[in-house]
Amino acid sequence: MTEQPLITTTSVTPDVDALGTWLPVPGFGVLPVNTFVIRAARPVLVDTGPAALGDAFLRALETAIDPARIAWIWLTHPDPDHVGNLAAVLDRAPRARVVTTFLGMAKMGLLGLPVDRVHLLNPGQSLDAGDRRLLAVAPPVFDAPESTGLFDPSTGTLFSADCFGALLPTAAARAADVEPETLRTGMTGWATVDAPWLHRVDRARFRESLQAVADLQPKTVLSSHLPPAVGMTDTLLRNLALAPDAPPFIGPDQAALERMLAA
Ligand SMILES: [Fe+2]
Ligand SMILES: [Fe+2]
Numbered sequence: 001m002t003e004q005p006l007i008t009t010t011s012v013t014p015d016v017d018a019l020g021t022w023l024p025v026p027g028f029g030v031l032p033v034n035t036f037v038i039r040a041a042r043p044v045l046v047d048t049g050p051a052a053l054g055d056a057f058l059r060a061l062e063t064a065i066d067p068a069r070i071a072w073i074w075l076t077h078p079d080p081d082h083v084g085n086l087a088a089v090l091d092r093a094p095r096a097r098v099v100t101t102f103l104g105m106a107k108m109g110l111l112g113l114p115v116d117r118v119h120l121l122n123p124g125q126s127l128d129a130g131d132r133r134l135l136a137v138a139p140p141v142f143d144a145p146e147s148t149g150l151f152d153p154s155t156g157t158l159f160s161a162d163c164f165g166a167l168l169p170t171a172a173a174r175a176a177d178v179e180p181e182t183l184r185t186g187m188t189g190w191a192t193v194d195a196p197w198l199h200r201v202d203r204a205r206f207r208e209s210l211q212a213v214a215d216l217q218p219k220t221v222l223s224s225h226l227p228p229a230v231g232m233t234d235t236l237l238r239n240l241a242l243a244p245d246a247p248p249f250i251g252p253d254q255a256a257l258e259r260m261l262a263a
Pocket of ligand 2: 082
């Protein structure tokens with residue numbers, strides 16, 4: 001039996017690689033966890049994956065790019081599935097600066113991560129990647145207030161942090177490979193897990209935040225928790241518009257956990 005690789009590297013566009021893994025979520029399926037390498041003149045690594053990946057992440061990264069060339073490590077937010085290998089990458093990327101917000105920097109400090117190499121950037125500001133400028137954007141759905149996505153106007157690629165993620169029954173190489181109804185329920189399900197406040201939002205204001213994404217006209221949406229989605233932005237926005245009216249998520253309790261373990 002051949003073992004599934006822990007991390008798969010997918011060439012998404014000529015200048016973006018996705019380094020992805022799948023986390024099993026008992027009772028719910030699997031959740032993709034992606035990081036991205038942007039081969040700009042000043043290369044950017046978007047997030048660093050869960051710590052559990054350890055050396056496998058570093059090997060995959062080194063296959064995609066010489067870490068010494070990385071200029072920026074863009075932290076969408078310092079959740080454990082995004083900063084797990086940050087310290088190890090910083091060791092191998094002596095020139096890299098960590099792009100985050102003031103709150104992101106504070107949380108990094110609380111996690112014991114080094115904050116001496118941060119570069120603070122707020123939504124609406126942009127980052128110099130040498131041959132292009134990357135725009136910081138606030139995603140419409142998020143689980144942490146410092147969450148910041150980025151948009152590359154030169155390629156029409158949106159890196160959306162946790163937003164547009166999906167819990168899926170099985171792994172898929174591309175979002176387009178997922179059956180539309182499965183994608184819809186997977187996306188609304190994930191949104192209620194990641195953003196339990198969604199069912200309380202003003203629907204018109206939420207639609208405005210989705211319209212702000214539509215106005216960027218992204219051709220490709222690269223979520224931390226969805227397989228790469230090329231040419232599917234309208235579908236993703238339509239699916240997410242349904243999330244505030246999806247049933248709120250209530251996680252398994254101790255009795256349910258014990259039933260799962262017994263099974
Ligand atoms: Fe998160
Ligand atoms: Fe996440």
